[in-house]
Amino acid sequence: MLIFRQLFDPTSSTYTYLLGDSASGEAVIIDPVFEHERRDVALLRELGLRLVATLDTHVHADHVTGAWLLKQRCGSQILLSEAAAAEHADRGLVHGDHVKFGTRHLEVRATPGHTSGCLTYVLDDQRMAFTGDSLLIRGCGRTDFQQGSPGRLYHSVHEQILSLPAACLLYPGHDYRGLTVTSVAEERRFNPRLGGDVNEADFTGYMNHLGLPHPKLMDIAVPANLRCGRPEAEGQGGQIGEKNADWAALTCTFSGIWEIQPTALAEHIAGVGAGEIQVIDVREPQEFTDVLGHIPQARLLPLSELASRVGELDAQRPVVAVCRSGARSAQATVLLQKSGLKRVANLAGGMLRWRAEALPVEGGAE
Template identity: 80%
Template sequence: MLIFRQLFDPQSSTYTYLLGDAVSGEALLIDPVFEHVRRDTALLRELGLDLVATVDTHVHADHVTGAWLLKTGSGSRIMLSEASAAVNADRLLKHGDQVSFGSRHLDVRATPGHTSGCLTLVLDDQRMAFTGDSLLIRGCGRTDFQQGSPGLLYRSVQEQILSLPSDCLLYPGHDYRGLTVTSVAEEKRFNPRLGGDVNESDFAGYMNHLGLPHPRLMDIAVPANLRCGQPDQAASMPQDPSWAPLTCSFSGVWEIQPAALEERIAGGRANDIQIIDVREPAEFSDALGHIPGARLLPLSQLAAHSADIDKARPIVTVCRSGARSAQATVLLQKSGFSLVANLAGGMLRWRAEALPFEQGTN
């Protein structure tokens, strides 16, 4: 079974695509974004997938790829077009290559014209294709920089993308209107730049008079992407919290595992952390109990009493299952608390792992 997710970066309107083989657990990411590596890593972990490669459809001008950062974290291979002239890639792709993940693969089609190194990636059964910026939904990528060419793009789209089966779903690299997917049949009929009776001369005339400003981050993104996303300085790397071994969930909540919290408490560092239990008073003292040293502060009262919480000391929020306490971390972060984590699984996990607890006084 194919595992498929479409992810979005609102800053650059970039789509990142995750494709996984459910049997082998191997996965690919297409066009990952540097700022969302933590999100993508969390999703892979939660789905039980092993990232084997990242594939960039071209050298982007509006965002920095997450390929290099993902490689440092998971050992995934970096892949992009041989025509891109990029460094740090593990495999440079050319027309006709295949990129495998488990028993599935993508067929590589060279579709230059937006840039000289654009690729379209076609799923093995030709039911899906990932077109980057070569073909957008009712549009296409611009052709006025990075060795762009209207004539080349027209031929690429007609010969390599619109020649796919009419029911093949097309997933673009961007969309600025919230549209998510199209098909070969739709674009052949309705694309105002490349569909219907538009010929190469019509297309070139259209593209040569767009008059668009260059992307705002172009001078930063292009050099970085020619290094496959490797930062110039370590200071530009996203920093994970260092006060405890935390993991970030796909929902964006930092979590601490029960054993890690207990190790810190047992090691005599309990006073360094504020444990805030956000259940109701009756729950705090019921049979499930609470963590020794925890402070009861129900979720309904958290905002009103946030001024009584020390911002300089890390906070671990706790509830029965981890749901209410996850919401508590969001509320605390909005109130200016940066050192906050949720106890994964709440008191149910804490008790299941036979860790110390108290019952009684609330």
């Protein structure tokens, strides 16, 4: 079975796509964004997938690719057009190549015109295609920089994308109106730039008079993407926003919640970190002493009272929130972070996991 997820970066309106093969557990990501490496790794982990490659549709001018960061985290290969001549790419792709992930593959189609190195990735059964900026929903990418050409783009779209089966779903690199997907049949008929009776002269005249300003991040994004997202200085990137994790081995869930595993917390409580971490139990008082018991050193601070009692916590020390299953304590971590606490984590699985792993408790039943 194919696993498919469409992800979004609101800053650049970029879509990132994850495709996985459930039989093998292998996956690829198309057009990852630098700032969302942690999100993407969390989703891969939660879905039980192993990232084998990142694929960029072109050298982007409005955001920096996450390809380099994901390679450092996952060991994935970096793939993009050979025509892009980017540094640090593991494989330069040309028209007709196949990119395999488990039992599935993507066919590579060269679709230059927006840039000279644009690619479209077509799923093996031609039910889905990922068009980057070559074809947007009721639009297309601009053609006035990075060796763009209206004529080349017109032929690319008609010969390589709109020639696919009418029912083929098309997933663009961006959308600025919240639209998520279109189809070959729709774009053949309704695309105002490339559909209907529009010919090459019509399209060229239209594109040559767009008069758009250059993307704001172009001078930063293009050089960075020609390095496949590798930072210029060693040590940059890879830990963006992860100062939260300097006090323990934490993982970030796809929902954005930092978690600590029960054994890791137990080691801190019993070891040199004893007393450093504030463990707060956000259950109700009767639950604190019920059959599950509570963690030694834990302090009862019910979720219903937490907002009004945040000031009782030491903002300089890490906080771990605990509840029965991890649901209420996840809500507590969000509340604490919004209150200004920086180093906050949720106990993964709550007291149910803690007891299942036979870790020390006070009170409760055997």
